[in-house]
Amino acid sequence: MSQNSRPIRIGTRGSLLATTQAQGIADRLIAAGHPAELVIISTAGDTSTAPVAQIGVGVFTTAIRLALREDECDVAIHSYKDLPTAPEPDLAMAAVPERVDPRDALVSRGDLVLGQLPPGSTVGTSSPRRAAQLRALGLGLEIRPLRGNLDSRLGKVANGELDAVVVARAGLVRIGRTEAVTEALDPVVMLPAPAQGALAVECRADDAELVRILAELDDPSTRAAVDAERAVLAALEAGCTAPVGAIAEVVESIDEDGRIFAELSLRAAAAAEDGSEVIRASVVGPVDRAAELGKDLAAELLERGAAALVNPGS
Numbered sequence: 001m002s003q004n005s006r007p008i009r010i011g012t013r014g015s016l017l018a019t020t021q022a023q024g025i026a027d028r029l030i031a032a033g034h035p036a037e038l039v040i041i042s043t044a045g046d047t048s049t050a051p052v053a054q055i056g057v058g059v060f061t062t063a064i065r066l067a068l069r070e071d072e073c074d075v076a077i078h079s080y081k082d083l084p085t086a087p088e089p090d091l092a093m094a095a096v097p098e099r100v101d102p103r104d105a106l107v108s109r110g111d112l113v114l115g116q117l118p119p120g121s122t123v124g125t126s127s128p129r130r131a132a133q134l135r136a137l138g139l140g141l142e143i144r145p146l147r148g149n150l151d152s153r154l155g156k157v158a159n160g161e162l163d164a165v166v167v168a169r170a171g172l173v174r175i176g177r178t179e180a181v182t183e184a185l186d187p188v189v190m191l192p193a194p195a196q197g198a199l200a201v202e203c204r205a206d207d208a209e210l211v212r213i214l215a216e217l218d219d220p221s222t223r224a225a226v227d228a229e230r231a232v233l234a235a236l237e238a239g240c241t242a243p244v245g246a247i248a249e250v251v252e253s254i255d256e257d258g259r260i261f262a263e264l265s266l267r268a269a270a271a272a273e274d275g276s277e278v279i280r281a282s283v284v285g286p287v288d289r290a291a292e293l294g295k296d297l298a299a300e301l302l303e304r305g306a307a308a309l310v311n312p313g314s
């Protein structure tokens with residue numbers, strides 16, 4: 001692309017959440033002197049109402065990547081957690097902007113927190129990861145399937161169809177509905193999806209000028225955290241709908257001489273979808289070894305039996 005001749009075309013899904021995310025990126029590029037505009041792309045996840053776990057990997061991202069490869073847009077914006085873990089050598093992960101709160105959020109009627117929901121309360125989620133961790137709490141909650149955009153999910157609590165739903169807090173923050181959150185779920189109770197709350201900003205790998213421009217949007221701490229979390233998922237050979245949670249953050253440690261340095265703290269869990277078992281593990285290590293930390297942690301989970309939970313029957 002040529003920077004001065006035409007605006008940078010940013011490919012995104014058309015949902016309120018997706019366009020809000022993409023517009024945020026466009027605004028930052030425009031502020032930095034790079035005209036930008038959105039190109040709305042319809043994906044399988046937008047046109048089908050089947051559960052995401054059934055449609056398969058890449059439901060929200062394949063069509064956007066195709067548009068990028070076919071030069072219908074110059075940049076692709078994805079919710080990072082929706083991206084399959086397989087590498088795509090012709091595409092560059094040009095920026096991973098600073099993530100928002102990665103935690104899951106409970107939205108309940110009557111403002112009850114998770115521990116206050118009476119047995120038999122209905123909780124909507126179609127995420128095997130969320131369902132497994134909710135069941136593992138032993139609260140007697142009834143898990144109900146839930147799809148659709150964030151507004152329609154919240155509507156099912158408001159209209160009494162469900163007692164509560166669990167959604168990504170980041171999504172509510174981005175669409176300006178933070179006030180709907182009843183409880184931000186601590187990762188000790190509910191480990192979020194790998195890369196939840198983060199965005200992936202891709203361009204064609206051979207578009208050197210754009211790779212350079214987009215690098216200004218990158219947040220290295222978020223990139224390290226997401227690399228570690230997704231390395232867990234990849235090493236477990238699990239997809240974005242697997243009952244696997246992971247969260248990493250850059251933390252301050254102190255060495256023997258009293259000097260403060262940055263480390264990456266990573267926690268992960270693999271769960272049986274019926275909630276009968278959850279295997280948890282954690283590790284702290286160098287920020288520049290993010291992917292290795294994730295791989296090592298996955299190896300520990302596998303050693304402790306994670307494969308049977310993540311891919312039952314195999």
Ligand SMILES: NCc1[nH]cc(CCC(=O)O)c1CC(=O)O
Nearest residue numbers: 079082167168170171196197198
């Ligand atoms: N799978 C759908 C999806 N992809 C990204 C988000 C939320 C925003 C984010 O995690 O960045 C959501 C909705 C949800 O999980 O509740």
